[in-house]
Amino acid sequence: MRDPAAYDRGFARLTSYTVEPLLDALGPRPRRLLDLGCGTGVVTAAALALGAEVTAVDSSPAMLDVVARRHPGATVRGATLPVLPFDDGSFDAAAGNFVINHVTDTPATLAELHRVLRPGGALALTWWTSEEMTATNVFAEALAAARVPYEPPARPFTAVERPERFAGLLTAAGFGEVGVRTLRWRHRVDPAAWWTGVVEAAGPRFEVITRQPPETLARVRACYDRLAAPYAAAGFPVCARLAHGLR
Template sequence: MVGTLLDALGPARGRSLLDVGAGTGELVARATGAGWTATGCEPEPTMREVAGRAHPGLEFVAAALPELPFASASFDAVTANFVLNHVVDPRASAREMTRVASHGGLLAGTIWTSSPSWFWLEVCERAGVMPAAGERLPAHKDFERTVGGFSAMLTDAGWRDTSTIEQTWTWEAAPETLWSSAEGGVASAGQFYRSLDREERARFRSGFDEACAVHARGGMLPLRHSAAVAVGRAL
């Protein structure tokens, strides 16, 4: 999905890019390699440490949507890879992306439309912990997690000329990468892990290892996903 977003932005030509919710820093690193002047922002200290170790010399700022510590029109492009489906105010967050983008600057984002939640449910079962029921956003802040719902939300937030498509693929995930994300508090699985006490975390890790041993093929986990990919422009 990182490659899809970068392809949608076109050639770098020395332009500047901000990736919000940078996670492990893969998008920032690949954008830098492609010629962008790229900056990442990531609110979770553990994930910033992971990104810093993996990509020394790149910049990862402690910041999160919907309020970013950058002046208006600071970047030629702004990306949010699987971020807008997790924030507390999706429209305010998408609007903040337009604020820090230059006039006519490119905006790109992705959300899950279908993810392998079955895997984490199995981890919980093996660990003997009750999975989180999950909380919906208030109706006035939420949006339908479909291509049409994502596109409509972004339009409400001020994105212009937005094109949204759905992509389905099987992610061959390295268990250690998947665990780093969960341990770092990323997405619902990570948030759930962070809510556990010390003993429950140890059981959760054991359940994770057991599930990986059952489902991994050639050392990788095949996880089927569907995502909505949107590309638009700021005013």
Template sequence: MAETAFDESERRAWAGQADAYAASFAGLCAYPVPELLRAATVRQGARVLDVGTGTGTVAAAACRQGARVTAVDAEPGMVARAARAVPEAEVRLASLPRLPFSDDEFDVVVGNFVLNHVGRPGETLRELRRVTRPGGRIALTIWAAPPAAGQALLGRAVQAAGAARPAGLPTLAPEDDFPRSEQGFAALLDGAGLVNGVCSTMVWNHRTTREEWWSGPAAGVATIGQIVTSQTPAVVAKIKEHFDLLCGEFAGPGDVLVLPHAALIAHGQA
């Protein structure tokens, strides 16, 4: 399974971004972790693979439940951070769509928003199924589309500033994409050969500050960051101006922003 242009772009985009991610979007992405592990039925002694571990939040939570955890990420900085944060887990450098594990090696495979960062989600799911023992569980989260209001905030600021997506920033090929809905995610699991698939929607309000929320894109984190940092300084300043104005819609007490988010959580059996 060869990498796509999207995979290669993701690898470049996340290079060296572990600290900036930890300071900006990591707290948001941690919210579904308890429900993700419940969906995966993580138990004492289970062999768990956490794919796309990032800063190690899922791996740490699974270790606290007594699982034997292996965690992988494609970015060396993330691997180093996760290894420091979760010394009881085996943390390795590895990237999808091909994992360096034997067939049927794990009881449980979990991936928190990892499918948002791969060029062929269907092939990725089949690879996750390959390393999961028959009857083992796979549980995953992705961002819902269309996005919830809080998730759309940064994109609205970019659009209001008239900023263009850079030509070299690829999207998924149409044949590899899928509807980011409960039905679309469940169909993806079914197409990858998982059984008893279930998908539901999680909604929550993420509490942050203007400074924290802007720090991610300002540092180039994720696709929105790649769009922001590809602009001229004048356009970046214009995006920031619109961002500050739009933040008024989400103002909470003090300096807090209250940002509604929605994610899909799905699980099935190999």
């Protein structure tokens, strides 16, 4: 399970870069907004500030506890995609900030999102482009440099992450006015703080680091420090996709 405090210090800050374009892609301010995979609430906070009625969902009770404490004005529900506990047409918009790349069944998830949106409702989703994710790939590179055997978890989303492929899935699910754009930025963060945030979050991709004996962990950290040093001033290059469509 992700550690909410570590996630908040690390990945939540990384994902905050895309919150504004994600909400902008939904068009005019929606009244009823569904925040998918809310994490510690970066999208929920921004949507509430815009005056939306926000329902935040996540599969992690610990994350939901954080959102409920920070944002008592939001409705908080546990849910694991592709199943959502809502009636047809419950929302004017749905936003998922880096959640679609984690689902087990992309077409079923898109069909479910189509179901819970009202006619004319808007959908916006972001995901990482794995080949341009220096901010996280540096950890895999450090493991390789430290000669630690590492097999990344399977990422089924890779098969559908290309813009044309994902746009086709949105169209097949019934969405219109579909578009996919690319977002690039620099994640400016102290490399030591980024190490702590990612490793202590204990996500499935890099929990292998936490399982290493002290001497091996020290070797991985030394390799990370060397590889991350060139990005200390300008930040880690990051690339993501943003897809949108109308029900």
